[in-house]
Amino acid sequence: MFFAENTLKKLLYLIVVVAFSLAGCSTRTVPTALPGKGYVKIDRAQVQGLVNRLYTQSGPSFSWMSLKSGVEQNLKYLSRRNGNSVAARYGAMTITWEMLRRTNEEFLQILPHLDDSPELLEDKFVWYELVPRTLLTGYYEPYLEASLTPDPDYPYPLYSLPSDLKKMDLGKFHHRWKGQTLLYRIEDGEPVPYYDREKIDFDGALQGQGLEVAWVKDRVDIFMLQVQGSGRLVLPDGSVKHVLYAGKNGLKYVSLGKELIQRGLLPKEGMSMQKIRTFFKENPQLVEKLLVTNPSYVFFRLDDEGPFGSMGSPLTPMASIATDTKVIPHGSLGLLTVRLPVQGQDTKEASARIVMAQDRGGAIKGTRVDLFCGSGPDAEFLAGHLNSWGHVYFPVSREYLEETGKM
Incomplete structure (x- = not known):
């Protein structure tokens, strides 16, 4: 005692x-608002231009109804919040949970009609641009060769929360x-x-405490998994298990990419996860020396489903984003415009898409946004190379603003 x-x-x-x-x-x-910081209302001509971009730059496989489950998850989360309380204040904008709920409700209602009636995006919502512009990065679900039992071929443990x-x-x-x-x-x-x-x-x-949930082949894979937050374990029999974020040790996150640049080991230009992996394959003697420069450590749990964002809902590839919730709170909808890297090309491709704020990350501060790219080789390439400036536009229910006198 x-x-x-x-x-x-x-x-x-x-x-x-x-x-x-x-x-x-x-x-x-x-101050209630800082110069060059906040949500700035855009006019109807700008909205029309954004909607046109959305219809021409969302990709050939895009479907409006693919957003339905994510929006429903937003509403499930928002229904548990006190509608009158503040979700975030940024610049002169005060965002309430009720504002977010009403916006998601109306977006869900018009989803089945947007293919034929894009003007509904203009009629139903007032649009605001997030200022300053957004630095867009990406994350994904890596695949790791792993075993659920100790095996000499899989020497490196993944730990559960101590x-x-x-x-x-x-x-x-x-x-x-x-x-x-x-x-x-x-x-x-x-x-x-x-x-x-x-x-x-x-x-x-942590050895000898029974905290191991799996063992993997490559220590660098563990580091990459911890950066991404979740992944998939490919087991010796070919089956797949989701490995999900369970917690962290609370120490400062240090970027390995920045450390490599500062030490003159890799150039800043073209820095990517793929280049870091290649560097370690060519310089295995430096793995320990460099990995320990990042004291932050992530713990995991196994599941048959996933991945899940910090909001507690499943993530939607190329639509779910991680944000600083003091700027873009959970459950927010947005329209993201950016130029995305293309595999095998030196140029970037213009992209516009609807996104949903359903996750957060320790390194995501201010207006920076992290896009969940999915899983597999294409997602790994995009997440590893994505480091582009873009813009986020925030829709608010027009009806809600009129009812509350905030127009």
């Missing part, structure tokens, strides 16, 4: 110290920390950061 009380006191002390360090900032006035990884909601202690959590473990009665990548993968910090 004394041990538990003593540990709690130490944690509270750490929190109070940080609170006092921030106290000097607590009286600053935050029981000694503790989590505390810091928002309970200070309003400035709302939505932030502290991840830690207890060592000799002291709260300390959880084990980093070096301790887990190379010093065996």
Whole structure:
């Protein structure tokens, strides 16, 4: 009992110290809108141009009804939120959960009619451009050769979430920390950061605890899986199992690509996951030295279905996006315009598509957006090479705005 009380006191002390360090900032006035930041209403001519792009640049296999399940998942999520509460504030725009719900409801209603009546996108919604523009990156479901039982051919473990990884909601202690959590473990009665990548993968910090959910052939594959957040395990008998995100150690994410560039090992131009893989195949002696530069570590669970975003719903390839939810909250719809890389070509292809904010990522901040590209070789290529500037346009139910006097 004394041990538990003593540990709690130490944690509270750490929190109070940080609170006092921030106290000097607590009286600053935050402006309601910053120049060049926010959602900017666009006129009808611009909307018409966007709709035309959507119909000509969405790809030959696009179907409006392919969005139906994703929109229904949005509504399922939004129905559990307090409609009057704020989902996000960005610039001068205040986005409520009710605003998002009404927009999704009306979009779902017109989906069956959009092939023949594209003007419904203009009539039913007011459109806003997200400013500044969007840096679009991609993620995908990698395939890993794996075994569910120990095997000398599969020497590298995937770990489940450890029981000694503790989590505390810091928002309970200070309003400035709302939505932030502290991840830690207890060592000799002291709260300390959880084990980093070096301790887990190379010093065996989690060995012998029965935390392994699978074993894979390639350590670099584990690293790539952790970057993507979920994947598929191809087992020796040919069957496939989904491996899904279960949690992380709470330490800072460091980009391996940036580290390679800063060390002069790879050029910035054309940086991709494929180039990183090739580099490690040619320089296996540098794998440990470079992987440990990223202390962040992800834990997994197995499932027969997936992948799922942080909203708890299945992701839709080339439509689901990961966002900074302080800017683009879960359940938002958007129209994304960008130029996508094309395999085997030096040029990029203009693309316009409807997207749904259903995931988040630790490296996704501000207006940056991460597009879920699916699984397989084409998805791997696109996710590995996608690093393009684009624009996101945000639809809001016209009827909702008129009813609430916000037009």
